[in-house]
Amino acid sequence: LLSIKDCTFGIVGLGLMGGAIAKALRDNCDVAREKLFACNRSKDPLETALKAGLIGRGYDAPHAGEMLSSCDVVFLCLNPSAIINFIEQWADAFKSGSLITDIAGTKKNIAAALEKFREDVDFIPGHPMAGAEKSGFANSELCDFHGKNYILTPILRNKSENLDFLKDVIYRMGFARITQVTPEEHDGKIAFTSQLCHVIAAALIDCETDTKITRFGGGSFEDLTRIAMLNAPMWTEIFIENNYALLERIDQFEKSLDLLKTLIKDGLADELMERLTLVRERRIEMGKKE
């Protein structure tokens, strides 16, 4: 692969994350406008991005192939199922030798789809852990990559030089830590840190209809439910796609909740305090920089 500034980059899906990646490539990775293209179903974000001088060219969905054939590096920034549909539909259009990556929140299904993908195109699945409560290109400024995690789930045939290249781009975009794991490990861990948290936030809002309850908020409620302002179609897809791992995590959480409930119900102050002290210490440990 060429050096970053000599590569032509393509963004498929100029939404919240696609827009944030485009901006990070331009601002932090020395990618010139004429080396950055974007493809999107609706034309509005493309026109905004062109006017702002963010991208060199915009392509609507039917012309995705034209863009792909001229790109050395492509970021697929669509919902998980749309990514799989896209690479099936446009398989032949990718430039031979190009590096493709994606941003999907589930990775086993992407790995499965890649089993029958072209071998002359290097697809390295990834997951930037840096979302926001709003969606769409107009909100992409809300995605702050600084200090955030990025997960990569490489497949066996990925070229090590491409992996190095992608990691370089990721760090330059602002991410602080890249963790490389199998798709299975990714889906199991993310079921806890991300999906379970979204389900909990949704359940918290689901069980209280009084929207004036925020008069009684002190920050905890607001912090726990901010992610309930989720992108409903995307999270529906993610929850159902990763249902096995997620349901296991919900069960584990329910067991811990039941235990605390029993201690409260039975007024077992010493046991409850002991448990809360352990929780406190573990969370402090989790917050420490490695």
Next chain:
Amino acid sequence: LLSIKDCTFGIVGLGLMGGAIAKALRDNCDVAREKLFACNRSKDPLETALKAGLIGRGYDAPHAGEMLSSCDVVFLCLNPSAIINFIEQWADAFKSGSLITDIAGTKKNIAAALEKFREDVDFIPGHPMAGAEKSGFANSELCDFHGKNYILTPILRNKSENLDFLKDVIYRMGFARITQVTPEEHDGKIAFTSQLCHVIAAALIDCETDTKITRFGGGSFEDLTRIAMLNAPMWTEIFIENNYALLERIDQFEKSLDLLKTLIKDGLADELMERLTLVRERRIEMGKKE
């Protein structure tokens, strides 16, 4: 009552919240150093506060009575049960005509304790909704009152001029909104916005022993579990004191969680998306400024 700057203020318990209130009285309410006293079990915070010029005098626990007899306004900044013990032990020491308030996170028990309290001292129970994950005077800078909620649960015999005075002090300290409700309503609402959130955060940490899981964090997990770094003795007390309302809230939450779990398990994408869309809209509504 006198004007704020002519009153002598006393802080009982110079911990996280006591320290933050002392600073806010000095910085935002024109209270002079020689008009602000503090009483604390350990001497360290008193010495630090004296050296920093924050308070005019410090009193250790056995000398609490001396301070109380000279104060026009007293903030009781102790754990709920300690507040009740304190007003029983020092009932005779409060200055006749003085205004007392507290910061306890449960209010029915305070109201019950006040039924037999001196009638010549005006105790207005309150709850500043502005905590932090750390405790102690040294961390009181972490309590940011700006834009926060404050709940008051006045009792029948509170004087309206004292209530106005206290509200004036609260707004000047930086709080944005004061809500006045019965102790029962307070305990019911707070069981949801505060206690349930703390139980959930604790359960989330309780069910995952891998402290390196934060490599897979994207902000959601961190936001949902920050309050798991709770003050274990204080929250044990609050959970058990308010167990009836809290257990009801846990049950409601578990029902909503079960419903979402079933939709995920059964792969009912349309119903799940509909539910998540309602949740999203409700949370957006909750976030709007009134």
